[in-house]
Amino acid sequence: MTRYESAIDLEAITAIDVHVHIEVDGHGHASLPSDLAEAAAKYFSTDDGAPDLDGVAAYYRERKMAAVVFTVDSETNLGHPPLSSEEIADGAARNNDVLIPFGSVDPRKGAAAVDKARRLIEDHGVRGFKFHPTVQGFDPSDEQWFPLYETLQDAGVVALFHTGQTGIGAGMPGGRGFRLALSNPMLLDAVAAEFGDLQIIMAHPSVPWQDEALSVATHKHNTWIDLSGWSPKYFPEQLVRAANSYLKRRVLFGSDFPLLTPDRWMRDVEQTALKPEVMPGILKDNAARLLGLGG
Numbered sequence: 283m284t285r286y287e288s289a290i291d292l293e294a295i296t297a298i299d300v301h302v303h304i305e306v307d308g309h310g311h312a313s314l315p316s317d318l319a320e321a322a323a324k325y326f327s328t329d330d331g332a333p334d335l336d337g338v339a340a341y342y343r344e345r346k347m348a349a350v351v352f353t354v355d356s357e358t359n360l361g362h363p364p365l366s367s368e369e370i371a372d373g374a375a376r377n378n379d380v381l382i383p384f385g386s387v388d389p390r391k392g393a394a395a396v397d398k399a400r401r402l403i404e405d406h407g408v409r410g411f412k413f414h415p416t417v418q419g420f421d422p423s424d425e426q427w428f429p430l431y432e433t434l435q436d437a438g439v440v441a442l443f444h445t446g447q448t449g450i451g452a453g454m455p456g457g458r459g460f461r462l463a464l465s466n467p468m469l470l471d472a473v474a475a476e477f478g479d480l481q482i483i484m485a486h487p488s489v490p491w492q493d494e495a496l497s498v499a500t501h502k503h504n505t506w507i508d509l510s511g512w513s514p515k516y517f518p519e520q521l522v523r524a525a526n527s528y529l530k531r532r533v534l535f536g537s538d539f540p541l542l543t544p545d546r547w548m549r550d551v552e553q554t555a556l557k558p559e560v561m562p563g564i565l566k567d568n569a570a571r572l573l574g575l576g577g
Contacts, residue, residue: 283368283372283405283406284372284375284376285375285405285406285407286371286374286375286378286382286383286406286407286408286409287375287378287407288378288382288575289378289379290348290378290379290380290382290575290576291379292566292570292575292576294346295346295347295348295380295566296345296346296347296565296566297347297348297535297544297565297566298347298348298349298350298382298534298535298565298566298569298570298573298575299342299347299348299349299350299510299535299536299537299539299544300350300442300483300508300510300534300535300536300569301350301442301485301486301508301510301511301536301537301538301539302338302342302349302350302351302352302536302537302538302539303332303351303352303353303354303538303539303540303541304332304334304335304338304351304352304353304365304370305319305332305353305540306332306333306334306365307334307335307365307366307369308334308335308336308369311363311365313353313354313364313365314360314362314450315360315361315362317454317458318360318450318451318454318458321450321451321452321453321454321458322449322450322452322541324453325449325452325453326449326541326542332540333540335351335369335370335373335374335377335381336373336376336377338351338381338539339373339376339377339380339381341539342380342381342544343377343379343380345544345545347380347544348380348381348382349380349381349382349539350381350382350383350384350409350410350442350536350569350573351370351373351374351381351382351383351384352367352370352383352384352385352386352410352411352412352442353365353367353370353386353412354386354412354413354414354417354418355367355386355387355388355418356388356414356417356418356419357388357391358388358390358391358418358419359388359390359417359418359419360417364386364388367383367385367386367387367398367402367406367408368402368406370383370385371383371385371402371406371407371408372406375406375407382409382573382575383406383407383408383409384408384409384410384411384412384440384442385398385399385402385403385406385408385410385411385412386411386412386413387399387402387411387430388418389413389418389420389427389430390418390419390420392426393429395430396429396430396433399411399430399433399434400433400437403433403434403437403439404437408439409439409440409573409574410434410439410440410441410442410483410573411434411439411440411441411442412442412444413441413442413443413444414443414444414448414450414465415443415444415464415465415469416444416448416450416451416460416461416462416464416465417444417448417450417451417460419460419461419464420464421464421469422443422464422469422470422473423469423470423471423472423473428476428477431473431476431477431480432477434480435477435479435480438479440481440482440483440572440573441473441480441481441482441483442482442483442485442508443465443467443470443482443483443484443485444465444485444486445465445466445467445470445484445485445486445488445491445495446465446467446486446487446488446489446490446491446492446495446511447462447465447489447490448460448462448465449541465488466488466491466494467484467488467491467494467495467498468491468494468497468498470482470484470498470505471498471501471502474498474502474504474505475502477504478502478504479504480504481504481505481506481572482502482504482505482506483505483506483507483508483534483572484498484499484505484506484507484508485508485510485511485536486508486509486510486511486512486536486538487509487511487512487516487517487518487521488507489512489518492518492520492521493520495507496520496521496524496529499524499529499532500524500528500529503532505532506532506533506534506568506572507521507524507525507529507532507533507534508533508534508535508536509521509525509533509534509535509536509547509564510536510537510538510542511536511538511541511542512542513542513546513547513550514547514550514551514553514554514556515550515553515554517554522554522555522556525556525560525564526555526556526557526560530560530563530564531563531568532568533560533563533564533568534564534568534569534572535547535564535565535566535569
């Protein structure tokens, strides 16, 4: 085990992708059960397979980008063993010129999740945690999860929450039982209010709740929005307007790799009304500030 310490040269990279999934580990274990993985591949029209962590590092190194990497521990809700956040952190330490590790814990495991989060922070050096309320099956505003948030806040690490519609489970009977409403960004308002020093990323254009996400971000300055999971040409107009103006210092580039590539994101963003003068902040500077990179 090597505790992660960043060796990212901010001057040498063009962007920081804050939303990159590790979908398979070095043992061939996948992050999702086969039925969900097949449905997601159909929904996102991806069939090329997913690279392992070292492959992801090589991909981003080639593009002179850094990437925040993570998995999602949904074991209670899915009955499927998660990828190891410890191994992801160790792999990021091995590739610390381009990778930044986030951990994942299953909130529904209660005190065990809090203990694991603490170990991932203290022993492995993770810089944040990824949550997917719909897939993990929990209401993020419920006070029973507050001890977990308190642990993250005390450690000064980031909490990244999926928000809005999800392609995971789409097209399956009953959406495989997943409840979209758990990913309404307004549920994060309670978290941001209670934990004012916890930096919270609301991932993705939060369709169909984009206005709710913008409202939370406007009122709670410990919240951020990442632009992952959607081609930029489909960004809601009000999101682009906010990114160009009053939220320009708290909007972050993210792709959702491997489901959407940074290559496509960069190509399609040229078709948007995002202003050239805000792009350096969105692509790199805001994330560097949030993650404490570069001193």
